[in-house]
Amino acid sequence: MSLPEEFDIIVCGGGSAGCVVAGRLANLDHNLTVLLIEAGESNLNNPWVFRPGIYPRNMKLDSKTASFYESRPSKWLAGRKAVVPCAHILGGGSSINFMMYTRASASDYDDFQAEGWTTKELLPLMKKHETYQRPCHNKEVHGFEGPIKVSFGNYTYPIKDDFLRATDSQGIPTVDDLEDLQTGHGAEHWLKWINRDTGRRSDSAHAYIHATRAVHSNLYLACNTKVDKVIIKDGRAVAVRTVPTKPLHPKQLNTRTFKARKQIVVSGGTLSSPLILQRSGIGDPEKLKAAGVEPIVDLPGVGLNFQDHYLTFSVYRAKPETESFDDFVRGDPEVQKRVFDEWALKGTGPLATNGIEAGVKIRPTEEELKEFENWPTSHFKSGWESYFKNKPDKPVMHYSVIAGWFGDHMLMPPGKFFTMFHFLEYPFSRGSTHIKSANPYETPDFDTGFMNDERDMAPMVWGYVKSRETARRMDAYAGEVENMHPFFDYDSPARCYDMDLATTKAYALPGNLTAGITHGSWSSHLPKAEKLPSDNILSSNKRDVREDLQYSKRDIEQVEEWVKRHVESTWHSLGTCSMAPREGNSIVKHGVLDPRLNVHGVKGLKVADLSVCPDNVGCNTYSTALLIGEKAAVLVAEDLGYSGEALEMKVPTYHAPGELTLPFRL
Incomplete structure (x- = not known):
């Protein structure tokens, strides 16, 4: 018309x-x-x-x-x-x-x-x-x-409950409604912009x-x-x-x-x-x-x-029995047909969700704020005092669990995965954009300003560290995909390990990866600090959990460099x-x-x-x-x-x- x-x-x-x-x-x-x-x-x-x-x-x-x-x-x-x-x-x-x-x-x-x-x-x-x-x-x-x-x-992937159990063990409470405009610290089953009646x-x-x-x-x-x-x-x-x-x-x-x-x-x-x-x-x-x-x-x-909000992804291997959308994204024809057919018939199934089933909004504790001050880029304190401290409804970081890896699987090893993605809610950095000519098709002079205020670095590092501890407490956890994490020194206790379950036949005990390794040569390459005896597993009335990883100043420098590059x-x-x-x-x-x-x-x-x-x-x-x-x-x-x-x-x-x-x- x-x-x-x-x-x-x-x-x-x-x-x-x-x-x-x-x-x-x-x-x-x-x-x-x-x-x-x-x-x-x-x-x-x-x-x-x-x-x-x-x-x-x-x-x-x-x-x-x-x-x-x-x-x-x-x-x-x-x-x-x-x-x-x-x-x-x-x-x-x-x-x-x-x-x-x-x-x-x-x-x-x-x-x-x-x-x-x-x-x-x-x-x-x-x-x-x-x-x-x-x-x-x-x-x-x-x-x-x-x-x-x-x-x-x-549809809800079962990893949601796994994630919420893990965050609860970290002291992050599970709440019924994290989107009540007031709660700045907690975990929840994420809601989605999806019509329940149609799946659209x-x-x-x-x-x-x-x-x-x-x-x-x-x-x-x-x-x-x-x-x-x-x-x-x-x-x-x-x-x-x-x-x-x-x-x-x-x-x-x-x-x-x-x-x-x-x-x-x-x-x-x-x-x-x-x-x-x-x-x-x-x-x-x-x-x-x-x-x-x-x-x-x-x-x-x-x-x-x-x-903007600043985002980083970290990807983890999942145990074979973990339900994920990896086979669908990878292009398995039988899986794709089954998924598409279910959605077309009933508006349900894996196509009726985004696979992002649970997440947190978090604020650092006093102990964590003091820890930030010892990190190489330790400028967050002034930002906390001026912007966050007296506004408890403001979270500093978000992070969520994704039931798989939705990137290019040609770049990934075989197997199943889950992803943590973490983003900073209120960056102090600022950027700009301006035209270079009157031509509407010409690209602008654009400066995102990403990370140009050093107060943004500590919470980005903290988001990675915090979410990694959540991942390590999940039943699905079976190691890190190393090229999706910071590169730590070989002898660092914080070093990541990429474990191929198909060849090692190794399975993680609840909350503790290394204590469950009994097969293959993978465990022989662990530095001494990472070989945890059973008495080093903390006991709780809910589940076994591991001690938090300890990051040296050198380790934190490596995380900072990873943030800059990713x-x-x-x-x-x-x-x-x-x-x-x-x-x-x-x-x-x-x-x-x-x-x-x-x-x-x-x-x-x-x-x-x-x-x-x-x-x-x-x-x-x-x-x-x-x-x-x-x-x-x-x-x-x-x-x-x-x-x-x-x-x-x-x-x-x-x-x-x-x-x-x-x-x-x-």
Whole structure:
């Protein structure tokens, strides 16, 4: 269908937040015309999107559903360039993310220091977008009528219980609801953005866009269309210029301009929204001139304050009887057929989960904080005192167990595995991104800033050490995959050992690997400190556990070097169009947006995505993106004069083809 030239509202970017904004506003008043522009393809009923267990495919470098931004080389990353993936499909991250349901802490939104953005004020919007599909003792903080579904999925790998027993033995309590906005230390069975009734991923495009377009005709969609810039006249945003996602010829841009009568909302995401503003003439005047763009609005904060969560993986061998998704990922045809058939018939089985079944949010003890001070990079104390100490709802680290290895099995030895992935919740490091020219296809000057504040090193090291102790206490544990861990000296008691169970015939006793080795030559290569007699096994009323490994200063140096060489993005970037006063505040030096998400100095132009966050949030950020979308929709509606019941903006329920007639519903 050909698109009109003019609309009431234009939303630039069909990611997690943009879909919420467009869908809500289209349902606000069916006389309003809304255009949603998305650079990627539509995700409508795409099985590679809605089948949850397929999500690793979207991480491949040849992925058509993700774009990859490469940063400058960094001394903080041992000379590496960081690569930050961004979704390139309708629904944004909600179409391809890990589906982990976690929520920010209450103090996170309070720390934004923005009117109308306290957690108390935002809680109704948090509840508005979700349907919480599990027994709940905290009904005051969860929603039960929203378009986005939250459940345990339709399958749980047994390693969940193994992990929770191990964390409990470490003194990390298992809690019923770690996402109550208050609990900053504990373990839980992870919930997922999966519809329990269908087994499908619950993404924002199906929930807000496709559901609306199925029954109403006022929401227009332009996929495979890239936003070049916003056109500003007399201080007001009046139109959007677009180009094809991929040009037919370098000199043939085929531009098209769409006019907006009432409002333009930029929702391109943390790495695209600032570039759109800069190409529109909004940003640091000197940088804009250098890029060949005429400055219109002096806002030097555009593109600054880039933040992310920092991720490392560590992989462990699992005993042969451990249930994992390794055979499925490895490509075993019988396993794949069985898994696909079960999901197609009933919406259950391994495809109805992400394989990330349990995890923790943790804060260090006083003893651990003192230990940090003896480590080579020991600068975390000031950060703890100023940021974490008096806010017990803020976790320092996340880590979770994955029931297998979802990377390239051609690079791995045969066997079964489980993975720990750990990420830092509130890094102190900051980066930036700026255009190098007015060409919308040129890559930006991007500096992630990863690890450029040394206060971030100690918690990253601690996350590895802590999760490794959890792994060593699990029944599934059968050694480390050495090339997925730090390289320790040969005689270090902390050295990793890669054990091939198929040849050694060695099995681990509960909680103690080395005491169970009776076959093969592997044990003969252990340094003396690692050959533990049975009386060195600690006894508890629940299970046998091992003493913690002792790391020397040299060992910690090796972990630090490993972090530098392996730390990467968690796909949780935010902050580049920060909501703060123009001259900044205690969080950022230069703000870009006011509390109503208006771009300073421009009328009719808002930004609504994770780039608006002036400070970090301790969660997998889909929940925050949904919240920002809901808040932005309300703000636009209020600006247009709507109030009362109209602000509820109910959206229709989406039903996949044939969904209502399937014989099996849970």
